[in-house]
Amino acid sequence: MRSRSKRSLVMVIALVAALAGCAGGGNIQTASVQSGNQDILAIVAGRFRFWPNAISVDKPGPLTLEIKNVTGSVQNFTLKDTTYKTIENVNVPPGTTTIINVDFPVRGVYQFYSNLTLRSFVGMNGQISVGQ
Numbered sequence: 611m612r613s614r615s616k617r618s619l620v621m622v623i624a625l626v627a628a629l630a631g632c633a634g635g636g637n638i639q640t641a642s643v644q645s646g647n648q649d650i651l652a653i654v655a656g657r658f659r660f661w662p663n664a665i666s667v668d669k670p671g672p673l674t675l676e677i678k679n680v681t682g683s684v685q686n687f688t689l690k691d692t693t694y695k696t697i698e699n700v701n702v703p704p705g706t707t708t709i710i711n712v713d714f715p716v717r718g719v720y721q722f723y724s725n726l727t728l729r730s731f732v733g734m735n736g737q738i739s740v741g742q
């Protein structure tokens with residue numbers, strides 16, 4: 611019986627690794643924003659990933675995020691502040707764009723991800739570095 615449990619565990623680990631590999635979560639796509647030069651930052655919510663997923667903003671302040679869902683299903687965008695408190699949590703319907711006005715009051719790293727089942731785990735996440 612123990613060997614069956616071990617075999618099942620190995621199969622689950624292999625499946626999770628395969629899903630993570632298919633999602634392309636290891637690919638980092640970057641964008642930089644300088645205050646005053648660009649008021650809107652476009653983020654594409656695709657199949658199991660965001661583009662870009664590593665964003666740099668030169669200093670604290672307001673920024674407009676345009677979340678574009680290019681899939682045929684609902685996508686989620688959740689943004690956490692530097693203390694990991696949720697500051698935005700929106701569902702974006704299929705094939706639409708949602709505009710979010712965000713204030714980044716302090717320097718630091720703000721995490722974003724999809725809160726839909728397993729999406730963040732397989733690579734649907736990123737960060738916005740402010741003043742770093």
